[in-house]
Amino acid sequence: MKNRAVAERLREIADFLAIREVEYKPRAYRTAARNVESLSEPIEDVYDRGDLQEIEGVGESIAEKIADYLDTGEMSYYRELRTDLPIDIEAITSVQGVGPKTAKRLYLDLDVRTLEDLERAAEAGRIAELDGFGEKSQANILDNIERAKRGQERMLLGHAFPIARDVERRLDESDAFDRVDTVGSFRRRRPTVGDVDVLATATDPEAAMETFCTHGDVSQVFSRGETGASVLVGDDLRIDLRIVADEEYGAALVYFTGSKAHNIALRNRAIDRDWKLNEYGLFDVGEARREASETPRETGGDDGQRAGERIAGDTEEAVYAALDLAWIPPELREDTGEIDAAAANDLPDLVATDDVRGDLQCHTDYSDGSHSVREMAVAADEHGLEYLLVTDHGPEAPIPSTLDADAFDAQRADVEDVNADDEISVTILQGIETEITESGLGVPDDWCDRCDLVVAGLHSRPDEPTERVVRALREAPVDVLAHPTGRLLTERDPLDLNLDAVLGTAAEEGVAVEINAQPRRLDLDWQAVAEYRDTADFVVSTDAHTTGELDFLHLGVAQARRGWCDASDVLNTRSLDDLRSAFGD
Template structure:
């Protein structure tokens, strides 16, 4: 599956074009790259059907480049661009505050080609000496390099999800495998994962290892044994597989899913009965096997109800299972509408009609169009006139589709309040607000706008982006209390690099607030991200009653109107 490779290629082309001051094209390439990343289908299958141009943002020119890469394994257009600036542009632009043009300055001034080169130059004080940089920029770069380095060790769940699911299906399609499950942090749906861990049973383990190591996109075999092997797939993802006996499937699944702390607590519980628990099973004092075939069997033998994988972080789930009080967790099927998507009126690639069609495909009853407010110029924020034009188009689309189309905006919190007037706020069916800069007083600004404006949803509350932007330094307790008072819902944003609000805080405030799980989709393909937000809600112990958009639209309005 080459989706990730091609997306990376298009992102880098966009960066090189931006360095050359080419207008419009960088944005087009980034939109196409983002949509390809969000695909759940292998792009090679789409290419073989001749349907590349049906992917959002992929026109004739980009489709030809994708075809060339799929047919030859390289792209001449990219190679010409990269030759002029021999830097690791993906690595350098992963650092918050370092864009393509900054990369060019760093290369021309200091010969910086890699993240290590930049770190060394900053530590030696050379970055501050470049015209237009200074000590503050140098300090920020050094701090942000630490964040970016974490991205080398772990990958975003949402970015690898299609690749991992494709890998799982390819293994299941081979006759030699009986069962295949992805375990570890992936199964627990942590927002970021390290290596991909596969647990399987097979008719003949040696044949299974041969099939595993012969997968079409294997670039390196790190180790190969009778029951354990490790490979590197294209895109640099390490995959480790372990074959276990059918008899021990449940205990092995539990053990290799983790977390480590959860397993330690379970083993301690078993030890208290003079039993032993490991990947091979739960054993009594005489080493008699008490349970092992299924996870449910093992939990029940320990006098516990089944604990969903997302909860296995040793944050109270064991005591709850002992009391049979694990909540019935929200499912993606419970979501009745998406309450934040963007269109081509701002920085989205889909039309209103395309987004509504996808909403219908997903079985949604309602959809909120919430393009950016005017101050976010980099995202093509709407003017008031464009908002009115959009309202007219929404009315026209409503006549053709049986879905409730809500019209709102994602207003930006500024030093003066919001970037839209109160009259404009009143014209929104649902008003979303978010903070897109990093002021010295974020808590006071947020509390102030909660007081002054008719806000409905506080989007991506922490303002974080994995591996590039740390969370805002805010007093979330105060903000959550004010939100509860004003009937403002907190968003759980499903974008892979956000997944914000984080699951720990979701759990903390789940009895205080109503959450909205939104995709923040900037294309029809990105509406597939909903399951990621649902996973974080599940990790935060949320049932459907905690999630506002599991209700019909009248219930949503009733809560938000207080």
């Protein structure tokens, strides 16, 4: 599945064109990149059908470049652009504060071509010597380089998800495999993942290995053995496969899902019973046998790990039950109280994606979205949503395309037209995503009065963000606080907010707090969700800018689940009438 690889190339082309100060085209390439990345199917399949130009924003010229990449593994146009400016534009611009034009300046003046070059130049004090930079700019770049480097080591969950799911589906549909599960931090739905681990059973492991190592998306095989292999998929995601015995599958699922802290807590519970828990099963070893099993054998092997009487191991449920625990959902396995809750049979009935009845943030082509109100409505209908809040950006948002008064009125007419269409079941609500400004909200008061709901957030980084947000929540007609901490995973730290003050004020003022499902955000963070679950009401929103991004809903729900939320904690699991009542309408 090459969706992400194609999207990255298109974004890099946009950056190179921006450096050249080409008008309009950079935005066109970024729009195409976003739509390609949010496809729900492999772009290779779209190409094979001859439907590349059916993708929103992909015209004949961009379609030719995508076809070039899919046919040859290269985009000749991208190669030409990089020949003129031989820099790793994606890596360098991943550093906060370094945009395409800054990258060009650093290349021309300091011969900065790579992230490593940038780090060396900053450490040597050469950036501060350039006109327009100075010590502060250099220090900020140096501080953000480490985050960018970490970002190269891990992939956003939302970017890894379609790749890993496609591999899992292919293996599951293959006759060579009996059972297949993706484990590790991916299964726990952590916001970023490193390598993706796949666990499987197979009657013929050799045939299974052949299937895994030779499917079409594999670009490199790092290792291959009798029961394990490691490959590179989608150009940048490493996937490791481990085949285990049927009777050990459940114990292996527990072990390889993790987290490490959760597994240690489980092993300690087993030790308290004079048992042993590992990836091979749960065993009654007894004191003498445990001592023997811990003595290294000259012959090696795993027999010592399997010593003792097997109590459980074929299913996860059996392992947890033998330890007198309810089965614990993977999202909760972080050693944050889930063991005690499972022992007391007091785990929450976690919210599920199917519980969510509406989406309370999306964008259309009236601001920076790719699709019309009607197209978003049709897509929401296909997703089975009951309502969708359209929240295009208000005038003071720091983005190129925002609503003006005429556009706001025209959008209202579009919303009414869609809602009058008997063939569309979803109800479209008109909202706004307004910037929280120094003086309040960045939209006229009468706009707020006409909106079904007002969504407000910070896209800037003021010196005193807590005071600004708290004042807006208290004094302005805000219904939902969008992506509260403003973080961008692997790119930008969260704002220095006093969450006690912000979420406490939100609760007092009846403002819901968003869990934003965009892969780069997943904001509010799951740890804060868990901490403030009894304080604030939450909504899970996709912040979709394309019809395909409505699929992101499950990513936000996963973070709500990691924060121990049940359906009652998430307002948009309610019917539209109940939602209106919750917001006082």
